[in-house]
Amino acid sequence: MLMELPAKISLETLTPEMVAKTIDHALLRPEMTIDEVIEGCRLCAKYQVASVCVKSCDVLIAAKQLQGTGVDVGTVIGFPHGNTSTKVKVFEALQAIDDGAVELDMVLNIAHLKSGLYNEVREEIQLIVDAAKARLPNCCIKVIFECSLLTDEEKVMACKLSEEAGADYVKTSTGFSTGGATIADLKLMRASTDPKKTRVKASGRIRTLDYLIECLQAGADRIGVSVTPAIIDDMRARKAALA
Template sequence: MDHTDIDVPDVAKMIDHSLLRPELTTRDVLEGCALAARYNVASVCARPVDVARAAKELSGTGVLVGTVVGFPHGSSLTAVKVAEARAALADGAHELDMVLSIGRLRDGDDRAVADDIHGVVRAAREGGALVKVIFENAYLTTDEKIRACRLSDEAGADYVKTSTGFAPSGATVEDIRLMRANVPPRMKVKAAGGVRTLDLLLEMVEAGAARFGATATAKILDDLAARRATAS
């Protein structure tokens, strides 16, 4: 995709500005929320402990607040993930990025994986929130990724997502194509982990990604603005 085909506001609304690093201070979180509001991105993806604060900071800006569930390993009991989801919704989250049960998927225990996702989806629907299912593709085979797509669809999730950003590798163009080909049109694909340049983001849009987890938000959007200005 050529940068002249897409505007800065369009790309901004594809980005979930990530505020998930464990070392972030309250000041870092507030600065991240201010950046998200300044660029008018789709959302911030905040740590659960920061959701209420982020919701307060971003109230009235048009930037949503998301958070993570079962992060980063997906190994929590379903009941714990459901409790996390409900607490996040009560604090003001509108989007939930949950990590599926990676080990159970690799075991071939599809029923356990689907039930786990569905539990979070059901809780999310109570609060009108979206659910994005994180696969953590660095640990999965092609067959496991395809099964994860099918199970996420069956459980009623809204997005499938490549990675947490905390595994040995993150999003790849090949995985975006694979995931887009194996979920129905109603579902969207989110790329996360290593999406730090405008060129990679645009390549992934072409491959089928609709949303991106990013920490390099300002760099990406400033680069696009500069290119648009040069081309005009």
């Protein structure tokens, strides 16, 4: 679910419910136990975020926990380096959908992009998009760039290729590399895509309400975080203070 945000984004114009519906809550740490995943899903239902993003092995668990809550289940494809083969990524995407995922955050082939193999990069994204939407028409596909490893020219090209391939979102990073979401990258990604076709997701090292709002102001539509309670509770406290 995409929450419609006010034309002018600020603490004053946003509500806690609006902020919650911009959040994809990440449960992706490799050491995270099943009990922690279940507890994370319960937290997502409590705070009514847009979605939970879990490891592919946890999709079945998350789908069961979140059934009927209004919180979507997402997972990652080719995570975190993007260097598995296209056939494997397609299989992983379809298996995730069969397990209950409705949002897929796929890592593009970073090495192929940096090698100038643009047709291959576009084709891989399109194959995943086409296969996923054939299986589940409303499936949401986000393409992760890992911006900290790319030049600005490569980021612009990644935006172009993702949009041409039919992706729903372009996304800054996995959160597991050398950097996270920056305001400069978000502005560049927003300027390099058609807002009527492609949305922008900020992810990686977003830990405060203030920075989340900055990301929204820079053009992000979704925000990947793992500290949802701290952000939403802060929002509620500040709104109460303003009342």
